[in-house]
Amino acid sequence: MTGVDRYQQIVDGRHQYAQEWKARTGGRVVGYLCTYVPEEVFYAAGTLPVRVMGSHETQDITDRHIFPTMWCAYCRDCLAQGLQGRYDYLDGLVSAWCCQHIRQTYDSWLRHAPVEFSYQMYVPNSLYRPSARTCVAAETREMARAVSAWTGRPISDEALEGAAQVYNTNRRLLRQLYELRQADIPPISGAEALTVVLAGMVMDKAEHNRLLEETLSGLGEVSVGPTDDLPRLLLLGSEIDDREIVGFVESLGARVVTDEHCNGTRYFWGEVTLNGDMLSAIANRYVDRPPCPHKDVDSPQHRRLDHVLDLARQWRVQGALIVQQKFCDLYRYEMPLMESILRDNGIPSLMLEVEFTLPAGQWRTRIEAFLETIQQEVL
Amino acid sequence: MPNYQRYETKQIECWKKAEELRRSHRRHIFEAQAQGELLIHGMCYFHGMLNGMGDYAITEYTPYFRALMSDTKEAIRTHEIAEARGFGQDICSSMRCHLGALFQGFGLINKEGVRVKPDFVFQGLPCTTLAKTSQIYADYWGIPYFTMDIPSQDSPATMDYLVAELQEAIEWMEKITGREFDDERLLHGARNEWRGLSLFAQILDLCRAVPSPLDARHLFALQVPLVLVRQRDDVIQLYEEMLEETKERVRQGISARGYETCRLIHGGFPPMFYMGILRYPSQFGGVYVGGDLIHIYAAWDTLDLKNRDWVAAPATPEEAGHTLRTREDALRMLADLYIRRRPHMCRVEAKAEEYVKLAQGWKADAFVIHIDRGCKNLQAGVLEAKLSLEEAGIPTLLYEGSGYDPRDLSESQVLDRFDAFMENLGLPRIGEEEKRSGYGVVR
Ligand code: SF4
Ligand code: SF4
Numbered sequence: 148m149t150g151v152d153r154y155q156q157i158v159d160g161r162h163q164y165a166q167e168w169k170a171r172t173g174g175r176v177v178g179y180l181c182t183y184v185p186e187e188v189f190y191a192a193g194t195l196p197v198r199v200m201g202s203h204e205t206q207d208i209t210d211r212h213i214f215p216t217m218w219c220a221y222c223r224d225c226l227a228q229g230l231q232g233r234y235d236y237l238d239g240l241v242s243a244w245c246c247q248h249i250r251q252t253y254d255s256w257l258r259h260a261p262v263e264f265s266y267q268m269y270v271p272n273s274l275y276r277p278s279a280r281t282c283v284a285a286e287t288r289e290m291a292r293a294v295s296a297w298t299g300r301p302i303s304d305e306a307l308e309g310a311a312q313v314y315n316t317n318r319r320l321l322r323q324l325y326e327l328r329q330a331d332i333p334p335i336s337g338a339e340a341l342t343v344v345l346a347g348m349v350m351d352k353a354e355h356n357r358l359l360e361e362t363l364s365g366l367g368e369v370s371v372g373p374t375d376d377l378p379r380l381l382l383l384g385s386e387i388d389d390r391e392i393v394g395f396v397e398s399l400g401a402r403v404v405t406d407e408h409c410n411g412t413r414y415f416w417g418e419v420t421l422n423g424d425m426l427s428a429i430a431n432r433y434v435d436r437p438p439c440p441h442k443d444v445d446s447p448q449h450r451r452l453d454h455v456l457d458l459a460r461q462w463r464v465q466g467a468l469i470v471q472q473k474f475c476d477l478y479r480y481e482m483p484l485m486e487s488i489l490r491d492n493g494i495p496s497l498m499l500e501v502e503f504t505l506p507a508g509q510w511r512t513r514i515e516a517f518l519e520t521i522q523q524e525v526l
Numbered sequence: 527m528p529n530y531q532r533y534e535t536k537q538i539e540c541w542k543k544a545e546e547l548r549r550s551h552r553r554h555i556f557e558a559q560a561q562g563e564l565l566i567h568g569m570c571y572f573h574g575m576l577n578g579m580g581d582y583a584i585t586e587y588t589p590y591f592r593a594l595m596s597d598t599k600e601a602i603r604t605h606e607i608a609e610a611r612g613f614g615q616d617i618c619s620s621m622r623c624h625l626g627a628l629f630q631g632f633g634l635i636n637k638e639g640v641r642v643k644p645d646f647v648f649q650g651l652p653c654t655t656l657a658k659t660s661q662i663y664a665d666y667w668g669i670p671y672f673t674m675d676i677p678s679q680d681s682p683a684t685m686d687y688l689v690a691e692l693q694e695a696i697e698w699m700e701k702i703t704g705r706e707f708d709d710e711r712l713l714h715g716a717r718n719e720w721r722g723l724s725l726f727a728q729i730l731d732l733c734r735a736v737p738s739p740l741d742a743r744h745l746f747a748l749q750v751p752l753v754l755v756r757q758r759d760d761v762i763q764l765y766e767e768m769l770e771e772t773k774e775r776v777r778q779g780i781s782a783r784g785y786e787t788c789r790l791i792h793g794g795f796p797p798m799f800y801m802g803i804l805r806y807p808s809q810f811g812g813v814y815v816g817g818d819l820i821h822i823y824a825a826w827d828t829l830d831l832k833n834r835d836w837v838a839a840p841a842t843p844e845e846a847g848h849t850l851r852t853r854e855d856a857l858r859m860l861a862d863l864y865i866r867r868r869p870h871m872c873r874v875e876a877k878a879e880e881y882v883k884l885a886q887g888w889k890a891d892a893f894v895i896h897i898d899r900g901c902k903n904l905q906a907g908v909l910e911a912k913l914s915l916e917e918a919g920i921p922t923l924l925y926e927g928s929g930y931d932p933r934d935l936s937e938s939q940v941l942d943r944f945d946a947f948m949e950n951l952g953l954p955r956i957g958e959e960e961k962r963s964g965y966g967v968v969r
Contacts, residue, residue, distance in 0.1 A: 212910060251910075254907060273651065278691050285682070286684075289683055441654055446647075479613075480613070484665075
């Protein structure tokens with residue numbers, strides 16, 4: 148794929164990128180721990196919001212703060228980065244009302260590696276009643292007030308609109324990139340697509356947009372070869388910020404053609420409708436985006452499951468891989484229903500459990516067997 | 527040198543009444559619908575608001591939970607049933623057990639074989655696990671479901687949100703039941719809800735006394751009617767009597783267990799299938815004088831425990847500045863109660879300070895924390911709390927187990943650790959002789 152190395156460099160050198168950005172612009176960098184944080188507000192305030200990510204190395208520095216045998220590796224990995232000082236350039240740390248795992252990361256980080264600005268925004272779990280929409284708008288407004296008190300600069304409506312436009316463009320471009328993968332032979336792999344999304348989470352979105360435009364125009368010229376019979380997979384999970392995982396699956400003879408997790412479609416799906424009060428408009432986008440299980444607590448409607456089925460249809464997937472972070476209870480809760488709904492819709496699934504590092508040995512045989520089953524069914 | 531003074535003990539007079547209220551609640555679950563009342567499924571929150579729908583019974587998941595917890599084999603079987611359906615060991619053992627009961631179909635069937643099905647699910651949402659479980663219940667039974675966030679963050683937006691949610695809940699209940707909501711009953715029930723939680727806080731306050739008039743084992747049992755049916759007048763009356771009785775016990779220097787060589791606080795749920803563990807310290811003359819899970823069933827003047835101490839909330843909403851005339855007044859009062867007065871189950875951020883203030887305020891010599899691997903909500907922030915307790919000079923013991931899954935607790939290991947901990951505190955076992963002389967004879 149055209150220029151994927153550039154994205155990879157940015158992801159690998161994300162700390163250097165942020166520090167250079169700081170030096171160049173004199174701006175402040177804010178780390179965020181949950182994708183329900185309305186990033187546009189920070190962007191409009193002239194700061195650089197970056198998603199905090201782990202390094203996928205085993206560690207024990209967090210064991211005094213978060214029990215290793217009951218909390219997901221993702222939340223511990225993120226905290227480890229903070230405690231090890233890898234994010235010591237951050238001026239702020241923010242989160243949204245999220246699972247208990249990540250809330251501990253936020254709390255322990257602030258206790259032991261304090262930053263100048265911190266904010267945890269309340270985002271309801273029962274997100275789909277009118278009261279919740281009003282609450283998210285009010286909380287976004289409150290957070291914007293806190294940010295502008297911190298930076299000493301009001302956040303104008305024009306700045307908010309400008310930020311929303313940059314973010315909307317970004318979401319549109321990423322969606323275009325993903326839509327190319329609806330083709331019989333997608334021009335980019337799943338691992339490459341993940342790299343592109345991850346880069347966008349840690350860099351200036353305007354710059355990411357420029358890169359994406361270049362990438363997309365390059366891909367437009369790619370000639371699509373003949374169809375092959377590699378199984379088309381959907382990747383489901385909570386936090387999948389490890390390209391190795393996707394690369395490994397694909398190396399076994401499959402195509403990951405789309406996904407539904409916090410570092411994939413769920414991050415960029417849905418745009419801000421640019422009318423009326425800008426803070427409410429921005430807040431609405433976060434209410435209307437595809438939910439994670441934490442926010443999908445209604446019955447009989449299960450919005451996340453409906454969304455997954457839509458993706459599966461549009462990307463014509465033949466199987467689903469569910470990557471489950473060990474100890475992530477909320478995703479585990481949805482697993483039985485998710486598996487049965489996929490099955491009822493003719494999509495076999497395989498659940499794989501992960502902690503810090505890719506358990507290649509354990510996964511290989513299971514994935515190979517799964518791919519074989521799919522291929523037999525296709526034949 | 528430990529305090530080996532022998533204190534007087536005495537039966538708790540209101541114990542029987544509390545037990546009778548608990549039993550009648552259980553019976554009511556199977557009678558309510560036949561009497562034309564609503565049967566609601568969920569863990570109890572906002573009793574006062576539900577009271578506006580007329581008399582009702584609430585199922586609190588599995589009515590025979592207590593029986594299940596005293597039958598280890600059956601409890602394990604119930605967990606296995608949930609696991610076989612894909613609800614693995616990562617998820618809360620309490621909810622796993624309830625799901626197992628649901629799938630076995632014995633959740634809502636009584637000894638006479640009467641089977642009931644709730645009219646709807648109403649679930650207050652302090653912890654997402656509860657909401658996800660209720661979602662499964664509603665799906666399984668095909669009944670309407672309302673889940674209501676209880677924000678743990680205090681801001682004008684969250685206060686308004688909770689009031690708006692309560693309004694939505696009322697409209698929703700009217701719509702699905704075709705019954706009219708009664709504001710007078712709301713005002714009455716909501717006032718009782720405040721009053722009951724405040725009374726319990728005043729009782730807990732009295733346990734700061736040396737010797738403590740009650741211990742954690744008593745308090746866990748005595749709080750049950752408050753947990754289940756605090757909208758009712760007879761329940762409020764029970765806590766009024768309990769408060770007076772506790773005051774009298776303090777006046778007379780009556781102690782919970784006879785000795786008080788060491789005052790302890792219990793963190794987290796105790797293992798429900800092994801509640802006797804709460805009495806174990808009495809072998810060393812130690813006594814649990816409180817616990818965070820006891821203190822959350824009470825209303826406090828403030829939850830800003832980073833800066834202030836635990837102080838019981840004013841006895842009535844009016845004393846706290848609320849005027850109670852309209853529906854909006856009552857709902858705002860409930861929002862105040864749940865966001866600002868009643869400790870939230872999922873409070874990660876203030877846990878460390880809360881634990882330290884709990885230990886200091888109740889003059890504890892040590893803190894014992896039960897780690898239930900499945901319960902992500904109560905355990906969050908526990909290690910930070912341990913660090914803060916130790917910094918404050920309060921020895922802390924963690925024991926790993928489970929609130930509801932007997933397979934996850936090794937009794938001998940836990941007790942060995944506890945023995946070693948007490949030894950480190952310089953506390954030998956109380957001699958057999960002293961035990962025979964009547965020590966620890968109360969419930
Ligand atoms: S993986 Fe699961 S438990 Fe971990 S932070 Fe994400 S949602 Fe929370
Ligand atoms: S608080 Fe803990 S034990 Fe209770 S339902 Fe939530 S996760 Fe389960």
